[in-house]
Amino acid sequence: MSNWADETRIALDNVMDNVQNIFTPNLRLGVTGLSRSGKTVFITSLIHQLVEGNNLPLFKPLAEGRIIGAKLSPLPNHATPRFAFEDHLSALTSKDRHWPKSTRQISEVRLTIKYQSASWIGGITGPQELHLDIVDYPGEWLLDLPLLSKNFAQWSTDAFERASDPARRDIAKPWKTLSNAMAKDAQFDETEAQKLSTAFKTYLAECREDEHALSALPPGRFLMPGDLEGSPALSFAPLPPQAGNKPNNSFYATMERRYEAYKDLVVRPFFRDHFARLDRQIVLVDTLSALNAGPAAVKDLQSAISEILTCFRTGQNNILTSWFSSKIDKILFASTKADHLHHTSHNQLELILNHLVGNAARDAQYKGAATSSIALSSVRATREGTVEHQGETLETIIGTPQKGEVLSKKTYNGKTEIALFPGELPAKPESVFDANGDHIGQLKFLRFRPPAPDTTETGHFKLPHIRLDRAVQFLIGDKLK
Ligand code: GDP
Helix, strand or coil: CCCHHHHHHHHHHHHHHHHHCCCCCEEEEEEEECCCCCHHHHHHHHHHHHHHCCCCCCCHHHHCCCEEEEEEECCCCCCCCECCHHHHHHHHHCCCCCCCCCCCCCEEEEEEEEECCCCHHHHHHCCEEEEEEEEECCHHHHCCHHHHHCCHHHHHHHHHHHHCCCCCHHHHHHHHHHHHCCCCCCECCHHHHHHHHHHHHHHHHHHHCCCCCCCCCCCHHHHCCHHHCCCHHHCCCCCCCCCCCCCCCEHHHHHHHHHHHHHHHHHHHHHHHCHHHCCEEEEEECHHHHHHHCHHHHHHHHHHHHHHHHHCCECCCCHHHHHHCCCECEEEEEECCHHHCCHHHHHHHHHHHHHHHHHHHHHHHHCCCEEEEEECECCCCCEEEEEEECCEEEEEEEECECCCCEECCEECCCCCCEEECCCCCCCCHHHHHCCCCCCCCCCCCCCECCCCCCECCCCCECCCCECHHHHHHHHHHHHHC
């Protein structure tokens, strides 16, 4: 995936990181997941919980009373935008409480954790510090990394093959009709190029809509352009295979050049400057939205996760690798928004996630990385209750649906609290791919407003969550021993 020049640059960057952090070690934690999987909410809640330190009972260093404090520190790298933690927290905790703006591009934030080591030597040397560098980036960009090993013809073939899948066929029609109408040996024309590229982007965007909820939709910047919004670097589209000579000014040759430029100027720098330097990774998965959209969406999500996983440089670190080419030695897969289900279904949600990430996780384990799966809610927006229905007791969740949410033809106003029986997850994880499974159409998911404020005796705001402490323990607990 990377060439020797990239590897040299990565090694140099790693050495620089290590020199800069010789007195205070750092841990680079990547947070990724496809659009709206819950990255922004996760990072905001994670930082808030670590800084407040009053709501993470299963995070051992905190439970053992060894965390002295955590605070945000300036970023060492001025070129990367800072994660807007303060804005996001204020959105969640403001009077009209709303969810923060989602991830649109890469950003970073540094949290410095001061702690007392549990080892005997720690007792002598006194408190220590760890810089936790949290890197937030769209999972869509990872789906670009496999492009580095594909030429334009191969990528085009893949794109057309994917578009003939029954779940995509109809959505792809307008773009394919336009593409098929082009003369094979056409000369390049900018207006036509824009038209074709826009049609291809519209097809990708429609695939992503809630009702289809498809996931594997490269090139990632077409849906999540970040700072390349409106850039000509994104005006290309796949073309049917063409044999023979392609003159320099032909449509095909120009599209091919743009594709190669996208790889060199967009994909490769992201891989080299950010992605290849991560130590730990959490992959957030919105399993419930995919289940809600049906088996095709679940299958597509599984294939996107596998593709994402093939990009990780996983393995165990030793002194040499941690200086020159750091490897991801722990990956946590997290099914987010577990507060949409009663806790009695969480175990089932974890089993389904395990099933989705199965092969990819086994591959990472084989290379020496530790992996785990968890159902969590970074910010818990619901409580639990029961209702009697036709002589049966149903376990429900209670929350305030967001304004405009619709269920059974009723539109909610953002103020009314309701009790909802979300339905049951399929008993067998493998049946999530079954188009005739008995679970199809049974699940009900609504977007809820963030929870009403809960303040502690000291006046500090407490954000409720589900299993965020278990996630933190897995991701950084061993680094604070
Ligand atoms: P991103 O695109 O990955 O950054 O996704 P966000 O973090 O912005 O989350 C997208 C949406 O998912 C939010 O606006 C919320 O509606 C919802 N969401 C995220 N995390 C949670 C959670 O823990 N509980 C609930 N109920 N909803 C959540």
